[in-house]
Amino acid sequence: MNSHLLNERYRIIKVLNDGEKGKTYLVEDVNLAGSQFIVKQLCPPSNNPQNLTILHHLFASLAATLEKLGQKHEKIQKLIAYFEENQELYIVQELIAGNPLTDEIIQGQPLREDQVISLLSDILEILVIVHSYGVIHRDIKPANIIRRESDKKLVLVNFGINEAMTNTIENIEYMPIEQVNGNLKYNSDIYALGMVAIAALLGLSGTEISNLRTQKNRLTGEIVWRNKNLKVNKKLAIIINRMVRFDYRKRYQYATEVLDDLKKITNLERNREKQHQKKLLLVLTGVAGCITLGVGAWQLRLPKFLTNAQQTLYQEGVNKYDAGNYEGAIEDFNQAIELDPKNALAYNRRGDAYYRLGDYEQAQADSSQAILLNPQDANAYFDRGFALSELGKYKEAIADYTQAIKLNSQDAYAYYGRGLARTKLKDNKGAIEDFSKAIALKPQYTEAYLQRGIIHRRLKQRLEAIQDFDTVIKINPSDAKGYYQRGLTQSINNQKDAAIKDYTDAININPKYIEAYLNRGDIYSDIGDNLEATEDYNAILQIDPKFSAAYIHRGIHRFSFGDYKGAIEDYTEALKLDSNDVVAYNNRGNAYLELGNKKAANQDYSRAIAINSNNALAYYNRGVIRTKQKNKQGAIADFKKAAKLFQQQGEQDSYQDAQREIAILQNNSAPATTTRPKSGKREKN
Structure with a gap:
């Protein structure tokens, strides 16, 4: 090979840069007379063969993408070619004269x-x-x-x-x-x-x-x-x-x-210039029109004054909105609307501010007014769709998103919003189609991948779900939600180590990610890592001492290794935060029962039933207590109620358990002696 040629075709004319991480050359392509290019030599940071293989694959992928990119936009430097030579990596770039x-x-x-x-x-x-x-x-x-x-x-x-x-x-x-x-x-x-x-x-x-x-x-x-x-x-x-x-x-x-x-700045400046030109034309009409000009000038000043005032108030409202001062933004938009009751933009943005403050009724009303003033405003339909969704009016929201899409078929956010509304109505197929369309329009739309992945998981399409969450992480490696959702899916697949790793990554990115601590703690508890599980539940309570689910889960964990008194303490703390927590009553009843306190257990199960008459586990567990108390008819009644509810809820195993207890009691056989595992540890909120 000619030592003066790179890749047997690029003759070095000049060394433009000679740095630690590689050299840059001005070269001539000997196969294309007079064609000059820039060649960059890239120096890998490691000589490790495994690392080099990975880097070479990454290099080829990046270079191929940049090659396509340069073909799509005439103001992006083109990547002409890329190659490897003597274990060195090179890219050939367009020489931009300028x-x-x-x-x-x-x-x-x-x-x-x-x-x-x-x-x-x-x-x-x-x-x-x-x-x-x-x-x-x-x-x-x-x-x-x-x-x-x-x-x-x-x-x-x-x-x-x-x-x-x-x-x-x-x-x-x-x-x-x-x-x-x-x-x-x-x-x-x-x-x-x-x-x-x-x-x-x-x-x-x-x-x-x-x-x-x-x-x-x-x-x-x-x-x-x-x-x-x-x-x-x-x-x-x-x-x-x-x-x-x-x-x-x-x-x-x-x-x-x-x-x-x-564009808003440049459009405003153009409008001002047009107004200036109009004034100039009026002046150039001469003295002959001085009386008319005098009256006309006064009439011109008033609308112009109002236009400037409206524009100023509107822009100040937008600035306050962008800064998170939604109350202040509303005040400015109110004044802008007072000056011009037909200012559709002001209604639109005021609706956004009300939405941020949680006043969805007013947000809906403002969006409706904006639509009335400008029926072609796709954004107003989009905004009203979100307000309607928050109000639980999902069908109406879908209609608004659909109208927004008709007016602007390239709006990825409208497809995303419609997908969320369809999810609420359990239209999983339609939701997936909408999220997929949003992704097609906006390939880096991580939220759309995330929501599509959640639906795939709900439909037990776990491979597709994992692929979506993988994509979220690939696009944004700092998106904690991507790791968390993938962790949930790994956990369902019984891939506990992989789930723990994902939850840990989510926590490392967001150290206050309560749900990730909770789910990681549950897995640690399941595999018997008692200390790690306790640390995760404790971490949640340090972040938010009023997060009752942490007490429930820590109580279940303590119950699992026989710390019934500790479990009771946790369930009691949960009940202090929410006196109607059925799960806490039910699980505390289990712990009291393990300690032999049948009276307290019976009281807790009865409270759970009083709060929620459809709580099958509470009926089942109270049936166990009544059996121990020799209250045969009461126990049979509870087991029958539990069986009926289990059957309605599709819990076949639990239904069969209840039926077996009824048969034992009716045949005067040995009584039930303990609660089922599902009535203890698996009762979570």
Whole structure:
């Protein structure tokens, strides 16, 4: 092989970069005269053969995705080819003739607002495509944004394929904290782009951006980047602030959301410009029309004044809503509606605020008014659908989601909402279809995968359920719900070790995940790991001392290894929190019975029956007590009632147990001597 050629076709013209993690070359393809490309050599972090095999597979997968991605968008640097040579990995990229944004963002020379908005819009449009393919750029900074010479358009280059393979980072000037900590999110790219916007507005170098990251508000922890000398559009500042929020959960989640808010600014500016042009035309009519102009100008001022006031109040309401101040948002929307009772948008957003406050009736009413004012507003139907769902009106909700879909067939969220409503009506097939459609429209929609997986599990399609939860975890490895739901499914499959691992992963991500502690504790209890089970139940009560189920489950656990007094203490604590807890009475009765306190046991079973006359276990257990007390007729009556309820509930084994006890009593055989296991440990809430 020619030593000067890479992959027997790429002649090195120049070494552009020679770093620890690989080299970058400017090359010429000898098979295509005059064709120049960028070749990057990627250095694996380990020489371990097993690790290398994994990395090579990952490399091929990432490169193939980037290759497809470059074909889909003309403003994404194309990946021409990828290959392996002498155990080294290489990618061949398009050479973009042009200048990096570092030539435009110059220290001490801020860009105009309109330039920054244009920059943000251009890159966000690219990120919409990038993220839809499951790709995160990982290294957005001015040097990786090229102004193409041929058409002056911005092109995104240098996707972090090396970082993706090695989980390492080099330059952190523009990176958010979760990426630095190895917990990468899609909106990590949004943060980095927000930092680029700040650099452009202030005229800052990379070093100055690094210094700026340390200037944080002591109370909120957010970056302080605006100063007295900087005059910037308030709405643009709000958008950038939300892009660079420290906590990724409070940041914009999707590039489309940022684009939508930017469009509102540009549309508002266009409207103002049109109004200015109208005024100018009136002035140019001359002195001959001065009287008419005088009257017309006064008539023009009033509507304009109201329009500005409405816009200001509406935007302030939106800002308060975004900040979580829903009461304040409602006040602003109220005033906007007073100024213009036909402001459909204000009704729509006020309804959203009422929804957040749990006032679903008012949310429904506001959405209905928005629909009345604008029957083509798909979002209003969507919002009303969610309000109706919360009110338990699932059929009406489905009708609204369906109308929203008719108006906007590409709205993944409307399909998702309809899927949730169909789930409530036990229309599992329809729900799966809706969640699948939402996924088709939005391939990274983890909530849709999650809900579809839950239905698959309900239908005993456990393999499909596991696949959905696997996908959730693959898309977002930090989604604790994905691990938790997969753990539930593993537990049903009797894969207890796998379930424990999933619950543990969920807890590591969310240390306050009560349900994960509860289910992990139950498995530990089942396999006899008494200490671990107790620790899990105790952990729940440290997080929430009023979580009664933790007392119930810890009581069941204590009962399982003979600590009946401890079990009684736990059930009593649960009853202090909820005096109508049938499960606590029933299980405490079991513990009293084991201690020989038949009177107390009988009282607890009777209380359980008084609260819920359909509690089969309580009748069964009281039948056992009455048998011990020689109350034959009372015992038979209880066992008959238990048998009837068990049969209605489809619990065939328990039904047969009750029938056997009746037969024993009627034949004057030996009496029942103990409660069945199902009346003790398996009675959970």
